[in-house]
Amino acid sequence: MTSRLTRLPLRRRSAAAVAGCTLLAALFTAQTGLSAAAQTPAGPAAASHAPSGVRQWVTDADTTGPQLGPLTAVTTTSAAADTTIHVDPSLKFQKVTGFGASITDSSAAVLYRLDRPARDALMADLFDPRSGAGFGMLRQPIGASDFATADYSFDDMPAGQTDYGLEHFSIAHDTRQILPLLRQAKALNPRLQIVASPWSPPGWMKTNGSMIDGKLIDSPRIYDAYARYLVKFVQAYAAAGVPVDYLTVQNEPQALLRTDYPGTDMPVAQEAKVIERLGPALRAAGLRTKILGFDHNWSEHPFDVQSHVDVGEDPELDYPFDLLNSPAARWIAGTAYHCYYGDPARQTALKASFPGKDVFETECSGGGITRTLGAMNNWARSMIFWNLALDENHGPHTGGCTGCDGAVTVNSGTGAVTYNDNYYTLGHFSRFVRSGATRVGTAVAAAQDDPGPLQASAFSNPDRSTALVVTNPSATATHTLTITAPGIDVTTTLAPGATATYTWAAR
Incomplete structure (x- = not known):
């Protein structure tokens, strides 16, 4: 039987003291994965980035029920990115x-x-x-x-x-x-x-x-x-x-x-x-x-x-x-x-x-x-x-x-x-984050005036493939985002209310 993940329309419904300040600060830095370079908002993109084997699986919050497609090659754009998401697989956190x-x-x-x-x-x-x-x-x-x-x-x-x-x-x-x-x-x-x-x-x-x-x-x-x-x-x-x-x-x-x-x-x-x-x-x-x-x-x-x-x-x-x-x-x-x-x-x-x-x-x-x-x-x-x-x-x-x-x-x-x-x-x-995967460093650098910045988390699987989950919480704004990681440099878009999982093999 063909999976409904690839053929059914999506129907969404609405729905103490910490010991060791130094350790807490380190954990917070690790959690966000922020670096000075990653906090710089993305500049204009001169041309569409090559897909580099990145694939995507997207769900849409449109209440008319858009079709939920299969895993496909990421759709790239040459438009200027308003957000950069940097994935650092060397920065490791909890096992899944x-x-x-x-x-x-x-x-x-x-x-x-x-x-x-x-x-x-x-x-x-x-x-x-x-x-x-x-x-x-x-x-x-x-x-x-x-x-x-x-x-x-x-x-x-x-x-x-x-x-x-x-x-x-x-x-x-x-x-x-x-x-x-x-x-x-x-x-x-x-x-x-x-x-x-x-x-x-x-x-x-x-x-x-x-x-x-x-x-x-x-x-x-x-x-x-x-x-x-x-x-x-x-x-x-x-x-x-x-x-x-x-x-x-x-x-x-x-x-x-x-x-x-x-x-x-x-x-x-x-x-x-x-x-x-x-x-x-x-x-x-x-x-x-x-x-x-x-x-x-x-x-x-x-x-x-x-x-x-x-x-x-x-x-x-x-x-x-x-x-x-x-x-x-x-x-x-x-x-x-x-x-x-x-x-x-x-x-x-x-x-x-x-x-x-x-x-x-x-x-x-x-x-x-x-x-x-x-x-x-x-x-x-x-x-x-x-x-x-x-x-x-x-x-x-x-x-x-x-x-x-x-x-x-x-x-x-x-x-x-x-x-x-x-x-x-x-x-x-x-579907994409396997048991035993490790959450890795993920930094979302958005424009300072962005009222609904993208949210993301990335994972390195046991086979060293990567799964990056990104959601756009805005009800009205389409985001243009650049994804960077070792061997990856892709610019794409994410519609209002949409969520995407981007995957790529080990580099």
Whole structure:
């Protein structure tokens, strides 16, 4: 089947303190990749530059739905450039793990509404690295999230009963739809990696006896049981053919008031206590799954701050910093962030304080290419959008977000598939930035009076090919840009709202 990446129209939808000032300054310089020469705006171009083997893949924000073409030779121009983008492959930053979304319970239900041939074709469009988008990373809820058909954990008990021995643990719920889809995705893209996150421990482990709101009971026996619960999940998924590469212990631990879907307020001290038991338990079980801390926004949302203040609790504004300063840090490989509030520069501040720890972006819905570039340019090893697939009513879901889009929309009546902005945004990276690629120096030099300068990020693949992603945030202005790199000197244009990935082989 011909990939929809090459033949479908694009339909876009709108959608603390840092240790070591010297290190922070160095990281900021490295992040921007600016040099004195690169900060000089481009002058007039006397003639069209030779393409030098540069190819492009362009999506357009025009709401009339322009056709999305295949990878083609870059279109050059002799017009004067208003922007120069310089790529320096000798300046190296973080390794890339992958790009993708989440096969939530809701996504699985939507995908299973399709007949087998249609579902197989869609899965290929999403995961096949040769004919499709090549999504290479998924974030899987451990039990129910807000996008589920019912509230469930893997060890539910009647009210008032407990199961410290985890004798009732079972992943049977996921064996019907979620795990078959994960195995199919893994078969399509063998390099696929999984990060898993719980929205709530089983209700019997919590202060209110419910998966909705409440806290983990502050008891060594509960911390031990919860750590073993997470280990059993990783073991059960591995036995089902889906190894879990990364694990967090709580989705959005600073969200205090969940009223209609699973969630848990988990302070730093409690997360640290869980991780101090989970790390040794994973090692004892012979599992290589790595632990990521935090799993929440770049900065705490004012609503969450006020919610904690109202009940007399510390909002813990520096949660990820405090967690990595705790004894649990020895078991933590990195920090997981979400894109919903704050500035991605917080990732660079954290990296400056803890240079040996990685940064991942594990959930984003909305914000598209700008937030993705912001995350990647601030040390993120991944960008994972939220639901892989939803229906035309942004569901099904049990609560929470009522306007979230999936990477694709599957109409519940007709089965028609709409490929949304998130699909194309991810495709600009996942098709061309391979697992194990390294982000490299990228400097954007624009005119001083440019109200909407281009944004860009570049990556060197394991085969030494380069992928440069550039977006034009202006709604009205076409930009003329010159791309320079070793052996590359090309001038081209980028329409308002358009995004392009430029690629070239090793020089």
